[in-house]
Amino acid sequence: MVGGWLVIKGWYDMGTIMLFTQLQNGVRNMFAAMGHYITDLQTSLAGGRRVLEILDAPKEPERIALPAAPAANSAAVNLDAVTFAYNGGEPALENVSLQVQPGETVALVGPSGGGKSTLFKLLLGYYLPEAGAISVLGRGLNQYTLRELREQIAYVPQISYLFSGTIAENISFGKPGASKEEIEVAAKAAYAHDFISQLPQGYETLVGERGSHLSGGQRQRIAIARAILRNAPLLLLDEATSSLDTESEEQVQLALSRLMEGRTTLVIAHRLATVQNASRILVIAEGRLAEEGSHQELLEAKGIYRHLYDMQFEEDLQSAG
Missing domain, CATH: 3.40.50.300 (P-loop containing nucleotide triphosphate hydrolases)
Structure with a gap:
């Protein structure tokens, strides 16, 4: 309504009003999507931290060191x-x-x-x-x-x-x-x-x-x-x-x-x-x-x-x- 009134008054032409409307929609959509992007970023960062924790974990020893030697027996x-x-x-x-x-x-x-x-x-x-x-x-x-x-x-x-x-x-x-x-x-x-x-x-x-x-x-x-x-x-x-x-x-x-x-x-x-x-x-x-x-x-x-x-x-x- 405001755009139509501005055109009637001769202050702006129809093309300018259409361009402004498209830009406004684009900005609104950008801010609406930003929340989703932030959530995805947080999820990705959490996943990345878990990967780094695994990569930084100490390597398992090749052999197991026991405090005492087991006695010989036939038990499984x-x-x-x-x-x-x-x-x-x-x-x-x-x-x-x-x-x-x-x-x-x-x-x-x-x-x-x-x-x-x-x-x-x-x-x-x-x-x-x-x-x-x-x-x-x-x-x-x-x-x-x-x-x-x-x-x-x-x-x-x-x-x-x-x-x-x-x-x-x-x-x-x-x-x-x-x-x-x-x-x-x-x-x-x-x-x-x-x-x-x-x-x-x-x-x-x-x-x-x-x-x-x-x-x-x-x-x-x-x-x-x-x-x-x-x-x-x-x-x-x-x-x-x-x-x-x-x-x-x-x-x-x-x-x-x-x-x-x-x-x-x-x-x-x-x-x-x-x-x-x-x-x-x-x-x-x-x-x-x-x-x-x-x-x-x-x-x-x-x-x-x-x-x-x-x-x-x-x-x-x-x-x-």
Whole structure:
């Protein structure tokens, strides 16, 4: 309206008013987009900082230095008076000794923060014990390079990491250079082949960042297929089904049963019902090995395990009611 009045008065011609209007729109759009640019810049800077943190991280040592030499034994896993603390704090594990025999399935249970996941991190060489000795498959950790050690272990965490590639690439990460046939055999053993075959691109389907295009159960079965393909003699399962719904948990449990066949397996579990058939159950509490035995033996002992079992039984009754 103002522009029309100015033209009528003869102060400006129509071309000038049109040019001004276009410039005004351009400036307004520029400021509107600036907020998006600032957000993108902040996201990029945060991502750049994370990349630099990884690049600046100290290189892992080629070999693991142990405070003490492990005694010779035939156990698949042996911890001898192991103590560990994070950054000089309270011990996460204190004077823990245990043995797992070849082919045995041993469950680790106990209150949160008791030291179960820390034990796995020590076995994988992520941290070094402050005291004691550790051996895997009859060899002290100091007799392995980190690469050799981790080649002996298949690890399935609670939330498995999938990188932004195809399903086939994610499975073959367990064995670089694996053939298409080997990948499919592993997927079938993990009960993943059926859902993969129903996808439009099959094994060439892109999983998205961290597997965002797949459900939690599908991601776990791909991780299990990866572990099957790896074919390592020692298997570590860290609450591999705790974040899944009931239907997905049943499918993943079937896949885990196939994976555990013929392997030495350590299982961290929150739901005690999933480990009742383990060869042995170890209760880790406050960084110590508090109890050990079969499901029935620990129930009869009426200690920490019995307390945890009764709590979960009550929760299940309330949920059912």
